[in-house]
Every structure is written in structure tokens, then in C-alpha cells.
Amino acid sequence: MSKNGMEGCPGSRMMDMREKSDDNPKTGGVKIASQLMQWPIQLHLISPTAPYYEKADVLLTADCVAYALGNFHNDYLKGKSIAIACPKLDEGQDIYSEKIKSWLEDAQINTLTVMIMQVPCCMGLVQLAKQALSESKRKVPFKTVVVGIQGDILSEEWVE
Amino acid sequence: MEKYLSMPIKELITQFPELGSILEKFEIGCVPCNVGTCLFKDIMEIHNLSPQDEEDLMTQIARVIYPDRQITMPKIKRKKSPTSEQFQYSPPMKKLVEEHTLIKKILGLLPKIIETLDLDSEEGRNRVQGSIDFIRFFADKYHHAKEENILFKYFDENLDIIQSMYKDHEKARSHVRAISEGLKERNKEKVTEHFIAYKELLSEHIKKENEILYVWMDRNLSTNQVGKLFLSFSEADSKCDADVIKTCRNFVNTLEEKFQ
Numbered sequence: 422m423s424k425n426g427m428e429g430c431p432g433s434r435m436m437d438m439r440e441k442s443d444d445n446p447k448t449g450g451v452k453i454a455s456q457l458m459q460w461p462i463q464l465h466l467i468s469p470t471a472p473y474y475e476k477a478d479v480l481l482t483a484d485c486v487a488y489a490l491g492n493f494h495n496d497y498l499k500g501k502s503i504a505i506a507c508p509k510l511d512e513g514q515d516i517y518s519e520k521i522k523s524w525l526e527d528a529q530i531n532t533l534t535v536m537i538m539q540v541p542c543c544m545g546l547v548q549l550a551k552q553a554l555s556e557s558k559r560k561v562p563f564k565t566v567v568v569g570i571q572g573d574i575l576s577e578e579w580v581e
Numbered sequence: 582m583e584k585y586l587s588m589p590i591k592e593l594i595t596q597f598p599e600l601g602s603i604l605e606k607f608e609i610g611c612v613p614c615n616v617g618t619c620l621f622k623d624i625m626e627i628h629n630l631s632p633q634d635e636e637d638l639m640t641q642i643a644r645v646i647y648p649d650r651q652i653t654m655p656k657i658k659r660k661k662s663p664t665s666e667q668f669q670y671s672p673p674m675k676k677l678v679e680e681h682t683l684i685k686k687i688l689g690l691l692p693k694i695i696e697t698l699d700l701d702s703e704e705g706r707n708r709v710q711g712s713i714d715f716i717r718f719f720a721d722k723y724h725h726a727k728e729e730n731i732l733f734k735y736f737d738e739n740l741d742i743i744q745s746m747y748k749d750h751e752k753a754r755s756h757v758r759a760i761s762e763g764l765k766e767r768n769k770e771k772v773t774e775h776f777i778a779y780k781e782l783l784s785e786h787i788k789k790e791n792e793i794l795y796v797w798m799d800r801n802l803s804t805n806q807v808g809k810l811f812l813s814f815s816e817a818d819s820k821c822d823a824d825v826i827k828t829c830r831n832f833v834n835t836l837e838e839k840f841q
Contacts, residue, residue, distance in 0.1 A: 478804050478805050478808060500805065501804075530808075531805060531808030531809065531812070532804050532805070532807060532808035532811075534804060561808060561811065562671060562672045562673070562804075562807050562808050562811050563672075564804065578669050579669060579670070579671050579672055579675075579807075581672075581675075
């Protein structure tokens, strides 16, 4: 470990962003309606054949995304069904691939969007989804969105 | 000024020919476009001009239309903000672009087909018939049908840019009918004339679709619509005879091998 403790895994590296807080009276403290249309949302807890997944546009996001992205509800969650997971810390991830395949084949979802943070450990969620898609008999349009720690969208692209 | 903004671009260029070269500087190819009925005010959005480019273009156009006056051209209201990112097609649009690749191959082979045109021999006539079959099944039934019966329905079909695509499709079909008649009549000149016209029309048409229309459409499709398009395209493709599509692909490959 280095002297200043600022090295190591980017996913757990400490960052102090308190100077950035929004004091703008026009944007700070605005109430935004929730776009969540289901419960549960954690990937271990959801049933992939729940009615809100049937033919839905599904959003699979890493746990931290909604906290980093100020407009998550309106810009990404709205109109979609969701599941959240942490590709680094969640246990028993074998079932995740089966659930994604069940979305594709049983729920016959319309699209799959995977949202992750820019930290390297998040990539595992994209790999999980890619693998499930490659093993599934049914294909759907698949998009990945990478969110920066500062709340910016670093990339948004359709995956082949 | 409002009257010029609502004018079809070709009409505007006819009235002010200098505008053609100004548009070309901004890589807007309205001059060679066969239809040119897009309204001037829609050009900015369709071509995804940045705000700076829009301002520069409008300033130059104002100087041409009003050479003796200092006019500030109005900012055109757009449905979507321009993006400077390199464009990436969604999966259903990518499928259409990939189909264009095969169609472009046959267009590239047409000069050789014309050069070696022989309507007296069976081989020669079969080659022409094979080209007609490719165009009718692959380019038209398989590809254009997806555009007309599915993709275009997601937008206002009265938009000039979509109307111009329909007109191109109809013109293409009339050229193919003429080629087929020419083949039956063993009229070399007729077959040659319409093969050349078809190649020019489709080359320009595909360029417009790949670079302008599909990009603009993709930017305006929601995730939900992309998914539905993908499914609709898959269903449409499954209804086409896979053997016929395979025959079309093999026809192009055989010709490529022969002429290269």
C-alpha cells in the first residue's frame, strides 16, 4: 500500500467531492417523481418472469449507478423495468446468467440496457449480460451505458 | 425570410444557384439529390449540423439572398440537439446498412455486366435475369419492403425526406421493369440505359440513407422502438424464402469471382 493511501482498486478508491455540491436554487433540491414501477429490484430477489418484465425494456444497473447519476429516474429508468447487482461484491452470481437468459427466452424482453460505473470492476456486469445473450436462443438489442463518478455519461452504445 | 425557410431546397438552389456550393462546403449534398423537396428549415436537423456550423451556414446564405442588407437569420428550432459523437447504428438499422453492402456490390458489378452484355446467348440472358432477380428479391422485396412496410411507419411519412425515398424506390422499380422488357425484346440499348440509370439512382439513394436518413432516424428512435423494429425486421426476414436470399448472395459472389 502506498504512503498516501490513494492507490489500489479504482472501485474502492476514496474520493472527496464535497466542493462539487449543487447550491443552485434552480436545480438544487428539486423534487423529482420516482419512475420505479416494481419491487423487488435486486437481481437475486427478482423473478425474471414477473409481469413487469414481460416484453419490457429492461435496465440492468450496477448498484452505484443511481447514486452517481442525478437524472437516473427520468433519463434512464422511466418506462423500463429494472434489476440491480454488484458484479464485484454480490455472491452466488451463477444464478445471474440464468435469470438474464430467462428474461430473454421466457419474458421475451424487448431490449436490455446495462448501466455500469466507469470503475473496472463494474465491467463484469456487461460481461455477464454478453455471455447470457450469446448463450440464449433469442437475441435482443443490447446497449451499455458507462457512468462517470462525476455523474457524466462517458459512453452509450449498442453492443453487437 | 420565413418564405425561404419553408421552401423546398431544390427550388431555393434554382433561385439562388450560389447556395449549392455553400451547402457542399458543409457536406450537404442537396445539389445532386434527385428529389430535393426537403424544406430548407429541416436541413439543419437532418444533417445534424452543430450550432456553430448552423450559424456559419445561415450567415453565408443570408449574404446570398440579401446581398444589400445585413440580415440575422433566425435560429431554427430543432426537435433534438446535435451530437458531435461518432455515430453508431442501432442493431436494426445496422442490419439495413449491411444489406446495403451487398446491394452496393451488385451496383459495382453493373459496369462489367453492361460491358459484357450479350442478349443473344443463354449465358448472357441468364446473367441479366439473375441481376433482375437479385434486385427484385433482395434489394426490393427483402430490403426496401422492410423500409416501406416497417421503418418508415415509425415516422411521419409525409416528411419530404421520406417521400423522396419512396420516389427513389418507385423510380428504381420502373428501371427494373424497363430492363426486364429490354431483355424480352433483346434490346441491348434499353437494357444498358436502364442499368446505368438504376446504378446512378441507387448509389445516390444508398449514400443518402446511410449517411443522412438512417442516422437521423436512429437519433429519433427510443430504446423501445429500437427493440420493436428489431423484432419486426426479424419476423419479416423469417417470412422471406431463405433459399432465395441465399441464391441472391451466391449470384453476387459468383459474379465477383468472374469479374475480378
